[in-house]
Amino acid sequence: MLTDWKRYSSANRAAWNEVAAIHKKTRPRDLHQFFTEPGASLLDPTETAILESFGLAGKRIAQLCCNNGRELISAVNIGALAGTGFDISDEFIREGRELAKIANADCEFVCADIIDIPEIYNSSFDIVYITIGALSWIPDLDTYFGIVSRLLKPGGNLLVYEHHPVTYLLPFEDKDFSPGGLILKPEYSYFNKEIIEGQGLDYFGFSEYDASKNYEFQHTLGEIVNSVIHAGIELLELNEYPYDIANGFKWAEDLGMFPLSYTLVGRKK
Numbered sequence: 001m002l003t004d005w006k007r008y009s010s011a012n013r014a015a016w017n018e019v020a021a022i023h024k025k026t027r028p029r030d031l032h033q034f035f036t037e038p039g040a041s042l043l044d045p046t047e048t049a050i051l052e053s054f055g056l057a058g059k060r061i062a063q064l065c066c067n068n069g070r071e072l073i074s075a076v077n078i079g080a081l082a083g084t085g086f087d088i089s090d091e092f093i094r095e096g097r098e099l100a101k102i103a104n105a106d107c108e109f110v111c112a113d114i115i116d117i118p119e120i121y122n123s124s125f126d127i128v129y130i131t132i133g134a135l136s137w138i139p140d141l142d143t144y145f146g147i148v149s150r151l152l153k154p155g156g157n158l159l160v161y162e163h164h165p166v167t168y169l170l171p172f173e174d175k176d177f178s179p180g181g182l183i184l185k186p187e188y189s190y191f192n193k194e195i196i197e198g199q200g201l202d203y204f205g206f207s208e209y210d211a212s213k214n215y216e217f218q219h220t221l222g223e224i225v226n227s228v229i230h231a232g233i234e235l236l237e238l239n240e241y242p243y244d245i246a247n248g249f250k251w252a253e254d255l256g257m258f259p260l261s262y263t264l265v266g267r268k269k
C-alpha cells in the first residue's frame, strides 16, 4: 500500500509544483498584497465560526495539504497562537513561507508527504484543520486520519471543511451547460473506486498547459466519517451546505438543491 501511496504522491508532487507559477497569475486575488493588511483573513463565515468556537487564543494549529498556506495564515491572523502547514509541493511551501513573512504571522511550513510527517510533531497541536480539495489526493483515509490523530493533543479538535462527495456526480461548470435543462447524468458513480487521472490543475483560470498526469481518489461521506472514528477521534458534528467552495459548481449553488460542501468537527479522545 505504501508503494502505491508513494507512486501516486510523487506524481502528484510534480503536478502541483508545475501549476504553482500558473496559480500566481490566474487566481482572483494578489495574496502578496492581501497579506500586507494586518489581520487579513480569507476564511469564510462558516469556517471562521467553527475555528473561533474552539477558542483560538493560545492554540497551535496544523493544516494538512496546506498548499500556499493562505488559510493557515488567515487562521493565525484571526487569533491562533501559531500555525504549522504540511504540503508535498516544494513550490507552494516556498510561497507559504513568503506569505507568512509578509503577514508577519507565526507560521512554519514543512515540505513533506503527509505519510512522512516526522514523529517530533506527535501530540503537538490543539487543532488540525483540513480544507478544500485535500482529501481527494489521499489514497488511504484510515492512514491519513491516523496521522491526524497522532498530531493532535488529547482533547484537541479536528475541522474538515471540504467539497461534498456528491459533487463527483455533478458536471463541472461549462459555458455550454444550461442548468434549466438539467438532466442529471452522473459524471462518476458515488461509489467509484477507479483512480481519477487528471491533467492540469489550474482550477482558478482553467488554463491549459503542458501538464503531467495527476491522480485523485474518490471517498464517500461514510468512508470519511468512518476513518475519523477509526482514528480515535470523536465525531462532534457533521453539517452539509449548498455552497460551492470548489469553484466549479456555481450553477448548482444557484439551484440550491445539492449538498456541495460539508464541515466535520471532531475531538481527539
Ligand SMILES: C[S@@+](CC[C@H](N)C(=O)[O-])C[C@H]1O[C@@H](n2cnc3c(N)ncnc32)[C@H](O)[C@@H]1O
Pocket (backbone or CB within 6 Å): 009, 012, 013, 016, 064, 065, 066, 067, 068, 069, 070, 071, 086, 087, 088, 089, 092, 112, 113, 114, 115, 131, 132, 133, 134, 137, 138
Ligand atoms: C487543492 S490543494 C489545497 C488547497 C487549499 N485548501 C486552498 O484552498 O488553498 C491540495 C494540496 O494537497 C497537496 N497534497 C497532495 N497530496 C499530498 C500528500 N500526499 N502529502 C502532502 N500534501 C499533498 C498538494 O500539493 C496541494 O497543495
